Amino acid sequence: MKTEDLISQIKKKQSFLIVGLDTDLDKIPKHLLKEEDPIFAFNKAIIDATQDLCVGYKPNTAFYEAYGLKGWKALEKTINYINETYPEQFTIADAKRGDIGNTSTRYAKAFFEDLNFDSVTVAPYMGKDSVEPFLAFKDKHTIMLALTSNQGAFDFQTQTIDGQELYKHVLETSKSYENSDQLMYVVGATKAEYLTDIRAIIPEAFLLVPGVGAQGGSLREVCKYGITEDIGLLVNSSRGIIYNSQGEDFAIAARNVAQQMQSEMQEILVQNS
Numbered sequence: 266m267k268t269e270d271l272i273s274q275i276k277k278k279q280s281f282l283i284v285g286l287d288t289d290l291d292k293i294p295k296h297l298l299k300e301e302d303p304i305f306a307f308n309k310a311i312i313d314a315t316q317d318l319c320v321g322y323k324p325n326t327a328f329y330e331a332y333g334l335k336g337w338k339a340l341e342k343t344i345n346y347i348n349e350t351y352p353e354q355f356t357i358a359d360a361k362r363g364d365i366g367n368t369s370t371r372y373a374k375a376f377f378e379d380l381n382f383d384s385v386t387v388a389p390y391m392g393k394d395s396v397e398p399f400l401a402f403k404d405k406h407t408i409m410l411a412l413t414s415n416q417g418a419f420d421f422q423t424q425t426i427d428g429q430e431l432y433k434h435v436l437e438t439s440k441s442y443e444n445s446d447q448l449m450y451v452v453g454a455t456k457a458e459y460l461t462d463i464r465a466i467i468p469e470a471f472l473l474v475p476g477v478g479a480q481g482g483s484l485r486e487v488c489k490y491g492i493t494e495d496i497g498l499l500v501n502s503s504r505g506i507i508y509n510s511q512g513e514d515f516a517i518a519a520r521n522v523a524q525q526m527q528s529e530m531q532e533i534l535v536q537n538s
Contacts, residue, residue: 266355266383266404266406267404268406268471270353271320271321271355271471272495272496274320274353274354274355275320275496276496276534278317278318278319278320278527279527279530279531279534279535280318280319280320280526280527280530280531281320281496281498281499281500281530282318282319282320282500282501282502282523282526282527282530283319283320283321283322283323283355283357283473283499283500283501283502284311284312284315284319284321284322284323284501284502284503284506284507284519284523285322285323285324285325285359285475285501285502285503285504285506285507286308286311286312286322286323286324286325286328286343286503286507287324287325287328287503287504287507288304288307288308288324288328288329288339288507289328290303290304290332292504292508293307293508293515294307294510294511294512294513294515295511296513302335302338302339302342304329304332304335304336304339304343305339305342305343305346307507307515308324308339308343308346309343309346310515310516311506311507311515311516311519312343312346312347312350312351313516314516314517314519314520314523315506315519315520315523316351316354318520318523318524318526318527319354319523319527320354320355320499321354321355321356321357321383321499322343322347322354322355322356322357323356323357323358323359323473323501323503324340324343324344324357324358324359325359325503326340326358326359326360340380341380344356344380344381344382345381348381355383355384355499356381356382356383356384357382357383357384357385357386357408357473358376358380358382358384358385358386359385359386360372360376360385360386361386361387361388361410362385362386362387362388362395362399363387363388363389363390363391363395364391364395365391365394365395365398366394366398369394369395369396369397369398369399370398370401372385372398372399373385373398373399373401373402373405377399377402377405378402382405383405383406384405384406384407384408384449385399385405385407385408386408386409386410386451386473387399387407387408387409387410388409388410389409389410389435389439392438393438393441393442396409396439396442396448397442397443397444400442400443400444400445400447400448401443401444405447406447406448406449406471407447407448407449408448408449408450408451408473409435409439409448409449409450409451410450410451411432411435411436411450411451411452411463411472412432412451412452412453412456412459412463413451413452413453413456414453414454414455414456414475414476414482415453418453418456422435432459433462433463433466436450436463436466436467437466440466440467448470449470449471449472449473449499450463450467450470450471450472450473451472451473451474451475452472452473452474452491453474453475453476453482454474454475454476454477454482454483454484454486454487454500455476455482457482457483457486457487457489457490457491458486458490460472460487460490460491461490463491464490464491464493468493469493469495469497470497471497471498471499472491472497472498472499473499473501474487474491474498474499474500474501475501475503477500477501477502477505477526484500484526484529484530484533485529485533487500488533488537492533492537496534500526500530502522502523502526505522506519506522506523506526507519509521509522
């Protein structure tokens with residue numbers, strides 16, 4: 266998907282919500298366990314209930330890999346269903362891959378060609394060798410970890426080296442990568458106070474922002490410091506949306522929360538227009 270198509274969807278739906286599909290068999294409604302493919306049955310219901318309120322879906326691949334071949338098949342069915350039924354949706358493989366050379370190229374082919382995701386998350390610790398292979402794929406996006414929402418982020422990301430915090434050096438360096446215009450960045454919502462400095466380095470790039478809701482991040486704080494003329498934000502919510510009921514009404518419950526978030530996003534977009 267081209268960036269301009271994503272921006273068009275955001276403006277059309279008045280939403281920059283991404284629904285995270287972190288599907289756990291221990292957490293989904295028990296009646297779904299009778300289904301032939303409980304994971305896909307859950308995902309399909311959530312997708313059908315929320316597709317008009319969000320602009321994308323983000324399966325975290327660990328939740329599928331944990332179930333072996335059955336889990337991977339469920340992931341394949343999920344992405345195929347989105348692409349065939351709701352092709353306007355932006356899809357993110359939250360895989361956090363971070364190897365180099367031919368290995369990175371193979372990871373990229375797996376997600377971009379075989380599964381046909383629009384984007385994949387990548388860890389940049391090994392430098393451009395772990396990022397540029399993903400950037401070689403036309404009209405695909407590489408979402409690089411920049412400043413994450415976990416407590417351990419302070420172990421490395423905010424440490425000062427030669428007078429500059431490491432995450433800033435990562436951002437600056439990434440701009441020199443080949444096809445860097447296809448880069449997006451992960452910035453945790455709990456790090457909203459850092460967004461002014463981040464926008465000084467990457468003023469127009471899209472940011473994937475997890476951590477709103479269940480992890481305590483504030484949507485309005487994120488938008489206050491991170492929004493751009495073309496919005497430039499994709500705010501993800503996973504368990505905060507998908508696990509709001511253990512009953513037959515689980516998809517409706519998910520929709521209600523997604524609708525609340527979309528309404529707040531619409532209000533923010535109107536204020537910024």
